[in-house]
Amino acid sequence: AQxxxxxxxxxxVQEAETVTLSCTYDTSESDYYLFWYKQPPSRxxxxxxxxxAYKQQNATENRFSVNFQKAAKSFSLKISxxxxxxxxxxxxxxxxxxxxxxxxxxxxxxxxxxxxx
Amino acid sequence: xxGVSQDPRHKITxxxxxxxxxxxxxxxxxxxxxxRQTLGQGPEFLTxxxxxxQLEKSRLLSDRFSAERPKGSFSTLEIQRTExxxxxxxxxxxxxxxxxxxxxxxxxxxxx
Numbered sequence: 416a417q418x419x420x421x422x423x424x425x426x427x428v429q430e431a432e433t434v435t436l437s438c439t440y441d442t443s444e445s446d447y448y449l450f451w452y453k454q455p456p457s458r459x460x461x462x463x464x465x466x467x468a469y470k471q472q473n474a475t476e477n478r479f480s481v482n483f484q485k486a487a488k489s490f491s492l493k494i495s496x497x498x499x500x501x502x503x504x505x506x507x508x509x510x511x512x513x514x515x516x517x518x519x520x521x522x523x524x525x526x527x528x529x530x531x532x
Numbered sequence: 533x534x535g536v537s538q539d540p541r542h543k544i545t546x547x548x549x550x551x552x553x554x555x556x557x558x559x560x561x562x563x564x565x566x567x568r569q570t571l572g573q574g575p576e577f578l579t580x581x582x583x584x585x586q587l588e589k590s591r592l593l594s595d596r597f598s599a600e601r602p603k604g605s606f607s608t609l610e611i612q613r614t615e616x617x618x619x620x621x622x623x624x625x626x627x628x629x630x631x632x633x634x635x636x637x638x639x640x641x642x643x644x
Binding site: 419424448450452458459460461462465506508510511518519520521522523524525 | 535536563565567572573574575576577580582587588623625631632633634635636637638
């Protein structure tokens, strides 16, 4: 079974600074997607960024970028120029095994990101 | 497109009562998922549907839980004889053919 590990329960960053959230995963698959989701307090979970494993180039979405190290099974999220609206729980997610009917995502336990003004 | 809609957003119930949550996925999304999330944890998979067919149920889904998607559109998740351990947020999500799964805002359940 796949596992997703987020080793940082909480991170704090000053507004306008850069922060990196860590994620490692375990899989025997060679082709897959990885995702970072953001869950603000009392609001819905939204997709921040996704990475296709066969692509060597790291995904970027505005201030959000990933550092994808396939061999190390590492998938960290970098947030540049942190803003107060970035405060949320961030979850790393990996697809449940496709094939045999499995579908959906396996999530890490999340990292609570605090933005200090 | 409107997003994934869940109702009710909050439910407080007495132990032993039955509760039902409804999820309306994004229009034309054929796959629908239910997750459970407790405080400080990531969402845990419960079950999913492709159209009206329930294709997988997690071991977390005890026999007190039942989910349906009768016409391949909205879905319901019913919990019978609720227990305090059922207190959690129940998340619904959907997707079409792509890999991105879209989530609703969740339904909070408190069992007292």
